[in-house]
Structure formats: C-alpha cells, structure tokens
Amino acid sequence: NAGVTQTPKFQVLKTGQSMTLQCAQDMNHNSMYWYRQDPGMGLRLIYYSASEGTTDKGEVPNGYNVSRLNKREFSLRLESAAPSQTSVYFCASRGWSLDRAANYGYTFGSGTRLTVV
Amino acid sequence: DQQVKQNSPSLSVQEGRISILNCDYTNSMFDYFLWYKKYPAEGPTFLISISSIKDKNEDGRFTVFLNKSAKHLSLHIVPSQPGDSAVYFCAANEFQGAQKLVFGQGTRLTINP
Numbered sequence: 001n002a003g004v005t006q007t008p009k010f011q012v013l014k015t016g017q018s019m020t021l022q023c024a025q026d027m028n029h030n031s032m033y034w035y036r037q038d039p040g041m042g043l044r045l046i047y048y049s050a051s052e053g054t055t056d057k058g059e060v061p062n063g064y065n066v067s068r069l070n071k072r073e074f075s076l077r078l079e080s081a082a083p084s085q086t087s088v089y090f091c092a093s094r095g096w097s098l099d100r101a102a103n104y105g106y107t108f109g110s111g112t113r114l115t116v117v
Numbered sequence: 118d119q120q121v122k123q124n125s126p127s128l129s130v131q132e133g134r135i136s137i138l139n140c141d142y143t144n145s146m147f148d149y150f151l152w153y154k155k156y157p158a159e160g161p162t163f164l165i166s167i168s169s170i171k172d173k174n175e176d177g178r179f180t181v182f183l184n185k186s187a188k189h190l191s192l193h194i195v196p197s198q199p200g201d202s203a204v205y206f207c208a209a210n211e212f213q214g215a216q217k218l219v220f221g222q223g224t225r226l227t228i229n230p
Contacts, residue, residue: 004160031217033217033218035220040126040222041222042121042123042206042220042221042222042223043161043206043208043220043223044220045217045218045219048217058217090160090161092160105151105163105166106161106163106218107163108153108160108161108162109160110158110159110160111158111159111160
C-alpha cells in the first residue's frame with residue numbers, strides 16, 4: 001500500500017545511546033517532516049525537508065539531526081539520547097496535486113514509540 | 118507560544134448527539150485549517166479542511182466552521198458514533214516560507230453508547 005513507512009515501531013534506549021529513526025514514502029512527495037507527540041503538547045515539529053537536498057529546523061530541533069537521503073527517505077538521528085526524548089515520533093510527507101485541499105494535508109506514518117531510560 | 122490551541126483535553130458525548138470540538142489560533146497568516154483524527158497506535162489521518170476564505174465546509178457527518186474575526190474554528194460531528202472515539206488535532210498551515218502545519222494539543226473525544 002502506498003504511504004509512509006517508519007521503522008522501528010518500538011525502541012528502548014539507554015541514556016547516551018544513539019539511534020536513527022527511518023522514514024520512507026512512496027508517493028513521490030517533495031516535502032517530509034518529523035514530529036514528536038507528547039501528552040498535552042500535541043504534535044511538535046522537529047525538522048522538515050521542503051524538498052530533496054534541503055532541511056530546516058522546526059520548533060524543537062535540539063538533540064536531533066536529520067538526513068534527506070533522497071526524495072523517498074528522511075531519517076531522524078538521536079546522537080546521545082536523553083529521557084526527555086521519550087516520545088512518539090511521527091514522520092509525514094506532503095506532495096502537490098490538483099486537489100487543493102490535498103496540497104495542505106500530510107500523510108503520516110504509524111509512528112515510532114521511543115523510550116529512553 | 119502556542120499558535121494553535123485546543124483548550125479542551127477531553128470531551129465525552131452520548132452516541133447520536135452532536136460533538137463540537139473547538140480550536141483557537143493566533144497567527145493571522147494561517148491560510149488553511151485542517152482536522153486530523155488519531156486512533157491509538159496509528160498515525161493521524163486527515164479528516165476535513167477549510168480555506169481561510171471560507172466560513173464553512175461540510176463532508177458527510179463532519180462540518181468545520183471558521184470564524185476569522187475571532188480566530189476560532191470548530192468541528193461538528195453529527196450524529197456522533199462510537200467509531201468517532203479518537204484524539205482530534207486541529208492544524209493550521211503557515212502561508213509564508215516553507216509551508217508547514219502547526220498543530221494544537223489535541224482533544225480526546227469519547228462517544229458513549
């Protein structure tokens with residue numbers, strides 16, 4: 001099925017460990033995003049890539065890095081995990097179509113639940 | 118500062134009645150507003166949207182109302198069904214720069230039989 005695929009679905013890290021969250025989309029979308037979801041905070045933007053070859057910081061970028069590997073893939077890296085990074089991480093993509101409403105909406109992956117102990 | 122706010126963390130409604138979810142925003146440069154629905158262990162899915170040049174958009178049981186002067190939008194679900202139980206996020210599109218969505222905190226809607 002076409003969509004956004006995130007791996008892994010679950011991960012437990014020890015403080016100080018590093019890991020990379022993977023995201024791939026097969027809809028030929030130009031823009032990709034990483035959000036984190038925390039109770040009472042909603043979805044907050046970490047980093048985004050408006051097009052292949054570009055990346056920009058969002059609202060909460062500290063402690064994260066990203067790589068837009070190609071048009072399909074956008075990875076999120078935690079270099080030294082901290083308990084404050086315990087969260088659910090969502091990758092999303094957006095493309096352009098004749099349906100104007102669809103131009104504004106994201107397609108989300110199913111999320112990665114990360115726990116840092 | 119929170120540019121998009123959903124002040125009700127939760128809402129409980131009886132099946133068959135109307136559910137009204139509210140959202141306030143502060144940025145006048147938002148040009149498009151969207152509602153997303155999220156079930157546990159799944160990613161958010163698009164529900165309905167409205168352009169800033171309109172004040173109402175309907176799609177079946179779902180209607181979104183936009184009051185630009187009050188910087189307020191609401192989602193009406195009628196009649197409410199058990200499958201509507203989920204977390205609902207309000208989102209707004211930033212018109213300037215690299216367009217991206219700003220989300221509210223979410224409202225957990227529970228439909229009681």
